Structures are given as C-alpha cells and as structure tokens.
Amino acid sequence: DAGVTQSPTHLIKTRGQQVTLRCSPKSGHDTVSWYQQALGQGPQFIFQYYEEEERQRGNFPDRFSGHQFPNYSSELNVNALLLGDSALYLCASSPMLSGGALTQYFGPGTRLTVT
Amino acid sequence: GQQVMQIPQYQHVQEGEDFTTYCNSSTTLSNIQWYKQRPGGHPVFLIQLVKSGEVKKQKRLTFQFGEAKKNSSLHITATQTTDVGTYFCAGTSGTYKYIFGTGTRLKVLA
Numbered sequence: 001d002a003g004v005t006q007s008p009t010h011l012i013k014t015r016g017q018q019v020t021l022r023c024s025p026k027s028g029h030d031t032v033s034w035y036q037q038a039l040g041q042g043p044q045f046i047f048q049y050y051e052e053e054e055r056q057r058g059n060f061p062d063r064f065s066g067h068q069f070p071n072y073s074s075e076l077n078v079n080a081l082l083l084g085d086s087a088l089y090l091c092a093s094s095p096m097l098s099g100g101a102l103t104q105y106f107g108p109g110t111r112l113t114v115t
Numbered sequence: 116g117q118q119v120m121q122i123p124q125y126q127h128v129q130e131g132e133d134f135t136t137y138c139n140s141s142t143t144l145s146n147i148q149w150y151k152q153r154p155g156g157h158p159v160f161l162i163q164l165v166k167s168g169e170v171k172k173q174k175r176l177t178f179q180f181g182e183a184k185k186n187s188s189l190h191i192t193a194t195q196t197t198d199v200g201t202y203f204c205a206g207t208s209g210t211y212k213y214i215f216g217t218g219t220r221l222k223v224l225a
Contacts, residue, residue: 033213042203042215043158056211059116090157102211104148106157 002027004093004107012113013081021076021110025093031055031102032074034066035090037109043090049074050096078112086114117142119206121216129224134194136219138187138204147180147187147206148213158203161189194223 005024013019025032031050035043045058049068068074078085088109094102118141128134146165150158162171164180171178177190187204204216
C-alpha cells in the first residue's frame with residue numbers, strides 16, 4: 001500500500017516564476033491538506049481540499065491556489081514566487097472520519113528553492 | 116489568532132534519561148495530535164487525543180491532554196538514540212485547520 005507521494009522532490013525557481021507541486025494521497029484517503037514548512041519551524045497550514053473543493057484556508061495570500069481531482073490527488077500552485085516562498089511543501093492526506101478529527105499522513109515533501 | 120507554543124525548544128539528554136515536551140494553546144482545542152520529524156524527513160503521525168484529561172501510552176511514550184483542553188504533554192521514558200528528532204504538537208479548535216506548535220528538538224547522547 002503506497003503512502004502519500006509528492007512530486008517533484010526538489011525544485012529551483014526564479015523570483016516571479018510560477019510553480020506547481022503535486023500530491024497523491026494514501027489509498028482510501030479523500031482529504032488533502034497542504035503545509036509550508038520553513039527551515040527550523042513547524043508546518044504552517046495553507047489549505048485543505050475535500051470533494052474537489054477548498055474546505056479550509058490558512059493565512060496565505062491568493063498567490064497560493066490549489067486543486068483536487070476526482071481521484072483525490074491534488075496540486076498546489078504558487079504564482080509570482082518570492083524569495084520567502086523557499087520552504088519544504090508538505091502534503092498530508094486523511095481519511096474522512098466523523099467529528100472532523102483527521103489523522104494526517106504526510107508525504108516526503110517538495111523542497112522549493114526560489115533564487 | 117490561535118497560537119500553539121512548545122517548551123523546551125531544544126533538549127539534550129543522555130541515553131536512558133527521560134524526556135518531556137509541553138504544548139500550550141492560546142485557545143481551547145477540540146483535539147490534539149503529536150508528530151515526530153526526523154532530521155531531513157517529514158512529520159510522522161504518532162497519536163491523537165480528543166477527550167479532556169485523556170492519557171494514552173505507546174510503549175515508552177506517554178501522551179496527556181489537559182483537563183481544560185488547552186495543553187498537552189509527551190513524555191518519553193528511558194530515551195534511545197532512535198528517539199532523536201523534532202516533536203510537534205498540532206491542534207485544532209473545531210475547524211479543519213491544524214495549528215502546529217513550535218516543536219521541541221530532541222538530541223540523545225549515547
């Protein structure tokens with residue numbers, strides 16, 4: 001049973017460019033959350049997708065957008081990249097449980113470097 | 116906004132010593148999760164606590180959720196070198212947005 005997978009593993013982009021990161025959730029999981037983790041800090045919630053809709057959003061600008069596909073996989077898009085966007089981007093998938101308490105399984109992440 | 120703080124920020128222990136990290140939220144939480152992240156790795160889910168005053172054990176790890184559901188702790192008995200990593204708590208106040216704590220980085224000296 002494959003866990004959460006993310007691609008690419010590493011990415012180097014130039015300031016002002018756009019980037020798309022991809023995530024395939026764990027089998028049987030229908031909810032995908034995206035996090036940004038700067039070096040030495042805890043993950044910060046970007047947004048969560050469920051049933052192909054953005055269900056919850058963190059404090060990130062509109063430059064950050066996403067999508068969820070019918071097979072539950074997801075993309076994170078970041079436009080007009082800034083140097084401060086350099087971070088590890090983590091995808092977490094969750095099975096839908098009653099009460100909204102979501103067990104989160106993280107992928108290995110995509111290391112984005114903006115130069 | 117909601118904040119989740121952890122103390123200590125760093126902890127160095129001799130192998131065999133105990134270790135505790137504390138997690139404090141500025142708001143009441145509906146549930147709290149604990150994760151371990153090895154250097155260069157990604158967070159790995161350890162456990163979830165939902166009930167006030169709940170205590171759960173996993174081998175040498177003991178997790179507690181405070182009575183007021185605003186704090187939590189993780190205690191490791193007799194640390195081993197395999198326990199090295201950063202331990203994060205993550206809580207939510209009834210939404211789908213999990214706020215991660217600042218983390219406690221554990222180093223175990225053999």
